[in-house]
Amino acid sequence: MKRNSFLNIIALTLPIQLLFASPNTGTTLVNITKSQRADGGKLVGKIVEAPNNAGVSFATVALLMTKDSSLANGVVADENGVFTIANVTPGNYILRVTNMGYQTFYRPNVSVATEANLLDLGTLTMLPEAKKLNEVIVRGEKSMIVDDIDKKIVNIGKDMLATSNNVSDLLEKVPAVSLDENGNPQVRGKGNVVVLIDGKPSNLYGSDLPTILQSFPANLIERIDVMTTPSAKYEGEGASGVIDIITKKTKIRGTNGGARLSIGTKNNNSASGNISYKAGKFGLNAFGSGQTRAMTWERTLNRDNLASDMPTHLQQTGTGGNKGKGLFGRVGVNYDINDKNSLEAGVNYSRDNNRNNSNILNETSLQTGLVTETFRRLNNSKGNGDNLNFNLDYRLKFAEKDHQLNFNSSYSLGGSDGESYFNQESEIDSLLRNQQNLRNNNRHSLFLNTDYTWPITPKSTLEVGLRSRTSANDNVNAFYNLDRETNAYVFDNNISNVFGYKDATYTGFMTFSQKTDLWGIRAGLRVTDYNQDINQISLNRDFSVHFLTLVPSFALTRKLGESSQIKLNYSRRVQRPEADWLNPYTDVSDPRNVKTGNPNLRPEFTHKAEMGYSNYEANGGWGPSLFMDYSNNAITQIRTVNETGISLTRYDNVGREFSYGFETDFSQKFGDVLKINGSGRVFRSEVVSALANIDNRTWSYSGNLNAFITLPADFRASAYVNYEGPRAIAQGTRDGVFIANMGIRKDLLEKKATISFNVQDIFLSRNYKSQLNTSSYAQSSLWHQTNRLVNVTFQYRFGKISASGDDA
Template sequence: MIKTNTQRVIFYFLFLAISNYAYSSAIHSLPMLPDGGKMIGKVVEAPGNTPVSFATIAVMLSADSSVIDGVTADENGVFSFSNVKSGKYILRITNMGYDTRYVNNVNIAPESNMTDLGLITMYAAAQKLNEVVIVGEKSMIVDDIDKKMITIGKDLLASSNNVSDLLEKLPAVSLDENGNPQVRGKGNVVVLIDGKPSTLYGSDLPTILQSFPAELIDRIDVMTTPSAKYEGEGASGVIDIITKKVKIRGTNGGGRLSYGNRGNHNVSGYINHRTGKIGLNSSVSGQSNNTFWKRMLSRDNFLGEETSHLNQMGRGSNKNKNLFGRVGLNYELNEKNSVELGVNYSLNQNNNLSSIANETSLSSGIITEQFVRNVKSEGDGNNISMNLDYRKKFKKKDHLLAFTANYSLGGSDGNSLYDQLSDAETLEQHQQNFRNNNNNSLFLNSDYTWPLAKKSTLEMGVRSRISQSENTNAFYNIDNEGSNPVFDPNVSNIFGYKNFIYTGYMTFSQKTDDWGLRAGLRLTDAEQTVNQISSDRSFSVHFLTLVPSLAVTRKIDDASQVKINYSRRVQRPEASWLNPFTDISDPRNIQTGNPELRPEFVHKAEMGYSKYEETGGWGPSLFMDYSNNAITRLRTVDEEGVSLTKYDNVGREMSYGFETDFSQKFGELIKVNASGRVYRSEVVSEMAQIDNRTWSYSGNLNAFLTLPMDFRASAYVNYEGPRAIAQGTREGVFVANMGIRKDLLEKKATLSFNIQDVFLSRSYKSQLSTATYAQISSWQQTNRRVNLTFQYRFGKISANGNDA
C-alpha cells in the first residue's frame, strides 16, 4: 500500500531558508586565537547610544578576512575577547534588525595587556521586504510578510520551564484546558518542530510541549495566514518551533532545576560541542506534572413527559511524569554539503483519579437516581523519532537544496477501573477498560530555493507523509466481588487508521525598494483509510485540495509598512475524530467519533499596518476567517438524560475583527509587550438549528520591571473573552502569572521565583442551549503553581545571539 501510494509523488522540489548559514559554516572549523592580551568593547545603537543586546562579534584577520573567533555581547552590549595576539584585525558586528558593522584596522600592540575599543555604533537596518523588527528587551519580534517570528530571550526563559509555558506568552496564542495551543481563541492549529510535524515526537501534543525544555528553543514562528510553503492543514494557523543549533566551535551547555509545590518539579540539561567539521548536541529533561481539578455540570432535559435535571459535582487529579531526550550529530562534508542525524526519545506515565457525584431529579423535586462514579486510570507511552537532514549549496549563488527524512515509532498502554456506587443495586457497576495504541509514520521532504534574480526567488518543494495506527479498547464488566470479568463487545472496539498525504508547493517572492510580493500554490493529494477491525468494516476517503496564498507589502517609510494577506486552509479529520469507539467513562455524558466527517475549508484574510521605532511601536490589523463546512462538536440528549457528543460538519463558521500588538519602553526601568483583539464570532447551521453570534475581546500583557541590585520582576496577564461555539457560548478565561529573578555568577546563572495562575482564575465555562436541553458546565484547576528555578550556563554562546 505504501509503495503504491508513493508512486503518486511525481516531482520533489523543496524549500530551505536558513539565514546566517554561510557565516556559521565559516566559523565552525577555524583555529582558536593564540595567547595574548584582552580586547573589550561595547556595541550601541545610533543616535542615542542605546546598548545593543546580544550582538554577534566576529574577529577576522586583516590579511585574508578569515574568521578566527566569535563571541556574543551581553544584555548591555559589552563583549570581550581573551588571548588576543598582537596583530591587525577586522571586527564584524551583526544583529537582527541592524546593518552589519565592520571595524577596520584594529591594531593589537605587542606590549598591550588590554585593548579597549570603546563604543562601537550600529544603525538600524532599512526595512527589508516583509520585515519589520522590534528590538524588545532581550526577546525580539520580527513581523515578516506571512508570520511573526519571536526570538526567545532571557526574559521569557527565566519564567518558562517548557515550550508550553512559552507559547501562552506569545501574541495571538493561548492554551485550552487540555494544554493544546489556540490561535485567536480557536483550536485546530498545526504545530511544527523545525518545520516537521510535531506528531513525529509523539501523538499527545500537550505532553510533547510540556516535555520540551524552554532553553532549547531559538524562536517560535506564529502564522495566522500561512503561505503555501507551510502545511495546508490547521484551520486556525501554524506554529513552528525552531530549536537552537550549534554554531561556534567549542563546548557550551547548561542545566535547569525547578522545584515546585504539589509535586510539580522539572530538571533539564543540554550540552553542545563542535570541533572541526563535526558538531554534537544532546539534551535531556524530566518532569513531574500534577494537576488537581474540580468540575460541575448542570443540565435540564426538556424531553419526556416531565423536565428532568442532572447535577454533577466532581474532583480529581492528573499526575504525569515525562522524560525527553535528544541527540544530534552534524557533519560538514565540505563548504557546500552538510548532513545531520538525530534521535529523539520520549517516555511518559500518567495516573489519574476522579470521583463524580451524579443526581437526577424531576421538576417536581423527586430524585430519580443518585450514584457516585470513581475512576482510577493509569498508562504509559513512548515514542522514538529518527531523522536525516541533508543540505547542499550549489555553485550558483544562494541556490539551495534540502532533504529531510524522518521515521517515528511509538505506542501506549493503559487501563482504567470504574466503580459506580449507589444505594440502588441496579445502578451499581464495576468495569475495567484496557487500552493499547501503536503508531508509526514516515515523513519525506525536499526543498529547493532558486534565486531568479537579485530581488526575486522561487521556492519549490514536495512532501510525503505516511502514517498508520491501531487502537484497541476492550471493556469488561466485573461482578460485585471484583471477579469474573465478562467482555462487553457493545462498547469495545479495535480501530485501524492509515493516512497518506502527498504535497507539492511553489512560492514566488519579488521585492523592490517599496513593494514586496509573495504568491504561492499548494496541491495536496490525501487518502484516509478507516478500518473498524472488530466489526470487519472499512472504507477509504480521498481528497484532492488546492491551497493558494498571496501576500503584498508596501513600505511607507523606514519604520512602517502596510500589508495584505490571503490564504486558504484545510482541516482534515483527525484519527480520534473518526474513531467510532464510544467512551463511557461518564455514563451520563458519552462521546464517540464520526467516521463520516468531511474536511473543513477555511478562507483567511488579513490587512495590517505596522510602525516600530526605538522606544516601541504597534501593528494593528483587520482579519477574517470563514468556513462553510466547519468541523465542531455537537451534543444531543435522549429522553433518559444521556448526552452523546461527537464531531460533525455543521455549517458556516466565521470570525472577523481587529487585532494589534504593542511594544513600549517607559524610561530605562519598564518594558511592556502586549497584544489584543476585538472580534465577532458566528456559528450558523440551519440543519442543526444553530445560530450563535457573539462580540468578544481578548488580550495579553507582559511587563518587565528593573529593580535595584539587578533584580528583575515580570508580570503576565491574559484574557480570552467569550466566543460563540456550536449550540452555545464559551465564557471568558482569565489567568495571571508573576515572577522575579536575579542573575548570579557573572550572569552565568539565574535564580527565579514564579507563580502561575495567581488568582486561581483559570476556569473554563460553557453554556449550551437547544430546543431539547439547556446546560451549564465548568472545569477548573485548583492548584496554584509556585516554583523556584535555578539555571546555569557554561561555555560559549551560540553565534545567533541567543543565550541558553
C-alpha cells in the first residue's frame, strides 16, 4: 500500500482508534478535525519494542491535557512505529502510547513552546505485556512455490486452507500430486510414493494411509515438500518420490487458537479446535478434531476368458458404499532450556470406525449368450482401529556457529478389528454361501533419528544422520462357512490366515552441500540394511528377507538471476516389497477375482533424473523441467485367468518400466483480483516384459489448475480442475480421469472468522477405467464414485500470533 493512501485510511479511522485506545471505559469519542485545531508546533518520534528495538506498528499516540487528561490531539504511528503530530497548540501535555499486547507508555511534561516549530521526542520504548491477546499480526503471504536444490516447497496459504478440510483435499491442489481411486497419493500419475509427516514415516499415525490423510486436518499444515528426485537424506523407498507434510510449529506469545466446523451432504461433517499457549520458556499446544464421512460407488467388470476350450464371458455389476467416523487429537509441550537447548514432547491419538457394504451381481455366459451361472454377493463389513503415538525431540545448538544436533524419537502402537459377512445368493445350490470373516491386528513401531549439521565453511555444510525403525505386526484373518444343517459357522482353514510380521531398518546417510554466489551442489549417499521376518503361522511357514541397498543422490544448481536458476538432479530409489505383497495368503473376498502375495519378490530399483529451470517471485513464476524414470525390475500387479474363468492377482517383478517427458508448474498473481497455480506434463510411459509377454507404450498428458478470485464485498472464489491422462500399465492401459471442484469464501468479524461453501467432484467425473489384454483374457473395468461432496465451513480464530503464518 502506498504511504499517502495509508495515511488517508489512518485519518479516516483515527476517531475509532482513539476511542478503543482509551483506558477509561467511559471516555466519549472525541472527533478531532482540522478546524478544531489551532496552528502550532509539530511533535515527531518513533515507538520501539523492548528489548530488540523493533518498531511497533500502528500504535495509537494520544496527546492529553495536563490539567484533566482530556484528549487534545493524536495520531496512529505507521508500520515502522514512526509518528508525527501536527498543529499542536503551545502548552504542557502528557503523551500516552497504547497498543494491544503492550504496557501503556506515558511521558509527562511534554512542553510545546510558543516559538517552537518542531519537537523531536526521540525513541519511545514500550514493554510487552505478559500476555498478548486478541491481536493478529498481518503479514504478507508467502510465495506458494519455492524451488529448493532437491525439492519443491508448496506453502499452504489461506485460500487453500479455506477450501480444504483435510490433508487429502490439500494434496489434490499441490502441483504434480494426485490421488488414486483409493485415496493414495500419486506423483506424476504414479503410485509408490513415500509419505512423511514432519520427516517421520506416516505409518506411525496408523496402518491405512488414505484414512490417515482424511483424518489429518488441513489447518494443521504449514507446507508440503514434494521431492521427485529426493536427496540421500530422505527415505530411500518410494520409486515415484517422497512427500513430506510439515505441520505448524508457530512460536507465540500468550494464547491463540481457533475452531472449525464443516457441515456437508451425505453426512460428510467435521469439527476441530486448537489452542496454543506460550509463557517464557514453556509452550503448550493442543488440537482435537472429529469427522464423519460417506462415499458411494458403482462398479462394472467385463472379462472374456480365452484360456478355456469353451470361452466364457464374466460380467460383474454392482454398487456399494463406505461410511466412517474418525477422531484425532494431539497435545504437545516444548521447553526452551536455554538459547542452545530445547526439548519438545507430544502425544497423538487417532481412532477410526468404518462401515462398508457392496452388492455385486456375477453372471457367466458362453459366447452364444447362454447364461451358465448367476449369483449375487452381498457384503457388509465394519471395522475399528486406533493408534497412539508418542514423540520426543531434542535440539542442541553448539557454541560454534550453526553447528546443530537433532534427535527425534517416536513410538507408536495400535490395533484394529473388523468383521465381514458375505451372503451369496443363487438358484444354483453349489453357489450358495454364507461366510463370516473376523479380523484382528495389533502393531507397534519405534523410530529413532539423529542428525548432525556441521558448517565446514560459511558456504559448505556436511550433514550426517542415523535412522533406526523397527515394527511388528500380528494379523489374524479367519474365515468361517455356515453349516446349513447345524446353522453354525465352521472355521475354514483353507482360506484363513494367521500372519506375523516384523521388520527392522537401519540407515546411515551423509550429504555435502556447497553454495557460492552462483553455484550450488548437494551430493549424498544413503546406506540401508533392511530385514523382514514373515511368519505364516496358519501354514507353519516362515521366511526372512534381507536387503542391503545403496541410494546415491546428486543435485547441481546455477543461479541465473535474483530468483531464477537451472538445476540438474539424480537419485536412485528403491521400492522394497511390502508385507502384504509377500504374504502368500489368498484373499477370496471376491471369489471370481482372488488375490495373493508373492514371497519371491525382489526390490525394485529406479533411476530418476531431472533437468529444469525455475523462476519464482512474489507475484508468481514457473519451473519447467525434463524428467526420466527407469527401472529394469519394476514391481507391479499381474493378473492371470485360469480355465474356469477365475483371475488371480499378485505382485511380480515384471521387467522394464520407463517414462520420460516434459513438466512445468507455475503460479501467477494478476493484480489483487486473480491468483492461479498449477502444473502440467506431457510424457511417454513404457512397460515391457518379455517373460510376461508385455509391451505397452503410450504417450500421455496430465495437469491441474487452481484459481483464486477476489470478488466484491470481500468475497473470494476458487476453482480446481485436475486431469490425469491415459497411461500404460502392466497388461494394458488406464483411461484418463477428470476432477473439478469449486468454492467461495468470505471473511467475517474483522477477518477473525471465515465462512466458505465448497463443492467437490462437481461433474461426478471420478471414473477410473482400465483395459487389460493378454493372450488368455480381455478385460475392461470401471469404478465410479457416485456422490459429490457439498459442504459449508465456518472457521474462527482468536489470540495473538507473533510469528508469520499464512493462516493468520
